[in-house]
Amino acid sequence: MSEYTASVHWQRDGQAFADNRYSRRHVWQFDGGARVPASSSPSVVRVPMSDPAGVDPEEAFVASLSSCHMLWFLDLARQAGWVVDDYRDDAVGVMARNAAGRLAMTAVTLRPAVAFAGPAPDFAAVERLHHAAHDACFIANSVTTDVRCEPILRED
Template sequence: MHAYTAQLLWQRAEGEAFTDNRYHRAHRLRFDGGVELPASSSPLVVPRYSDPAAVDPEEMFVASLSSCHMLWFLSLAAADGWCVDRYEDAAEGVMARNAQGRMAMTEVTLRPHVVFAGRQPGAEQLHDLHHRAHAACFIANSVHTDVRCEPRA
């Protein structure tokens, strides 16, 4: 078992009434390694009170799935003897009503593009690596969202 922590700090700005629901949503996230991240609600959800320059929870959700998949992919590729030079992903999440009628991230599509050095895996081997990475990903195993992987050439 492993425990992970994140600290969050939000503070009402001086003069903000708060109870009228007109307060800023910007906050800070601090992680155990010392990285601090500006965060906010999504400007698509709360347009007037969000910080569009900050990262929102929906973006972090998509990024978390993308990152976890990549880390497993790299580990599995190395174990199988494939040398990866570069990995990039153009991941996208869709917010929609779920089967219960609630707004949720209903779909995340990963679009990884992997560049290998030397020996190149075939399409079947590449598909297998992505399939195994998805099956091993702790984050994908933790959510009910339909997480798709569509590798790009």
């Protein structure tokens, strides 16, 4: 078993609080020292109480799924003998009401575009690699969100 930690820190800094007009800006800090400015989504809490420059939990959720998928894809492609030169995913998450009527991230669509060095696998092989990456992804295995993968064929 492994454990992963993150520290989330918010301070009121003398702001009024009871009127619900306090800043939602905060900081995420990770064990390697990375500090990430964070905030509520401006879609949830309007500016100036939220900070559009900060990463919001919904964006982080989408990025976490995309990043986990990518890391598995890279390893599986390497194991299959393919050399990946570039990987880009413009992932999109959808917030909507789930079956219980609660707001939830109901779907995340990954749209990975991969460039290979030398001969590239055919599209069917790339789809199989993405399917295997999805099956192996720890984050995708941890959520009930519908995670879809729509690979994009890159011809660089």
